[in-house]
Amino acid sequence: MxxxxxxxxxxxxxxxxxxxxxxxxxxxxxxxxxxxxxxxxxxxxxxxxxxxxxxxxxxxxxxxxxxxxxxxxxxxxxxxxxxxxxxxxxxxxxxxxxxxxxxxxxxxxxxxxxxxxxxxxxxxxxxxxxxxxxxxxxxxxxxxxxxxxxxxxxxxxxxxxxxxxxxxxxxxxxQGALYRLIFRNPPAGADIKIDRLLRKICRKTSMRKSTRSQVVFNCRSREESIELRVILDKELQAAFPGRKYEWRAVLRNMLAATFLPRGR
CATH class of the missing domain: 3.30.160 (Double Stranded RNA Binding Domain)
Known part of the structure; x- marks a missing residue:
């Protein structure tokens, strides 16, 4: 059967x-x-x-x-x-x-x-x-x-x-696609800084989660995921000078980055 x-x-x-x-x-x-x-x-x-x-x-x-x-x-x-x-x-x-x-x-x-x-x-x-x-x-x-x-x-x-x-x-x-943006191991105050920069590049944005281990946002944008990542790179480097991070996922509707410990 x-x-x-x-x-x-x-x-x-x-x-x-x-x-x-x-x-x-x-x-x-x-x-x-x-x-x-x-x-x-x-x-x-x-x-x-x-x-x-x-x-x-x-x-x-x-x-x-x-x-x-x-x-x-x-x-x-x-x-x-x-x-x-x-x-x-x-x-x-x-x-x-x-x-x-x-x-x-x-x-x-x-x-x-x-x-x-x-x-x-x-x-x-x-x-x-x-x-x-x-x-x-x-x-x-x-x-x-x-x-x-x-x-x-x-x-x-x-x-x-x-x-x-x-x-x-x-x-x-x-109106653009809705993206889930995930930032792991964020520096202190990252939620406020990321919220400010997303308000400049997203048509609409909202914070979904903010903890010591990660901050999560929704972002509505007309950009494709690769293009949105390029824009985010420029804004993140300006908001967190000298702080390194890695993109762990760049998918349709979702981007995830991890901030690296200082010295790496």
Whole structure:
């Protein structure tokens, strides 16, 4: 008997083959985001598999680049799902579409409906790109009724997801991409100095974290990550003369630098 992970890979492959052939019917989204679809929690139910297939097909048909996530992440007390998100971000995934399927059975006549809650977010910045729900019409229970309800809910939620991602893409193109900037081992007062310099080079900026070990900012900019790094180099060298640092990560939507101990 195939595992849920193996089944998901097969289903997504089938979805990619059928939907990719129709992708040319629509103008592809202008944002070249790499998207992956995973359940919000560990799940091996057929409902989650069907929902993943439906959502993937809708996104592929709309022209999005949908990557196979490697199976369902195992959420739990260990925080493994957060680790999965971090791994996907480092692997080049730009958008994680996380979903949950809930079946409701009416106590009076036993009729059922299915709701699909979706949250799409950038795993590097944490920015929410879509938060939508799709609910199927209530129907009488019977053979195949729940499967049809899952398909209905996923179709409705998937259409709203598609539209929300396109809207988020337009915001990015007009206002710039949101970057997560991480500075580890910062000198004393670095949070204030970095905040000042980011206000000069970012369209919008906000401090997300400030501790002795690191300071973290969000920065919205129209520059590509490499270009933003060059601009940051100039500003950091002026703000911290003689202090050396190394860029440890320069990714789409995320840059991370570490200040070196004095004397190195």
């Amino acid at each position: 195939k595992s849920a992970r193996t089944t998901l890979v097969i289903l997504l492959s089938l979805a990619g083959g059928s939907a990719a052939a129709r992708a040319g019917e629509r103008t592809p989204p202008p944002c070249h985001w790499n998207v992956t679809v995973i359940p919000a929690a560990a799940a091996k139910s057929s409902n989650s598999l069907m929902a993943a297939l439906k959502l993937t097909g809708i996104l592929l048909q709309d022209g999005w680049d949908v990557a196979e996530s490697g199976g369902f992440p195992q959420a739990g007390p260990s925080g493994a799902q957060d680790e999965e998100s971090a791994a996907l971000a480092m692997a080049g995934v730009d958008v994680i579409v996380s979903f949950a399927v809930k079946t409701t059975v009416a106590p009076d006549d036993g009729g059922l409906s299915v709701a699909l809650q979706i949250k799409a977010y950038n795993p590097r910045t944490g920015e929410t790109l879509a938060d939508v729900t799709g609910t199927s019409p209530r129907r009488a229970r019977g053979p195949g009724a729940e499967n049809r309800a899952v398909d209905d809910a996923a179709a409705r939620a998937g259409t709203r997801l598609r539209d929300a991602l396109r809207a988020a893409c337009q915001v990015t193109r007009k």
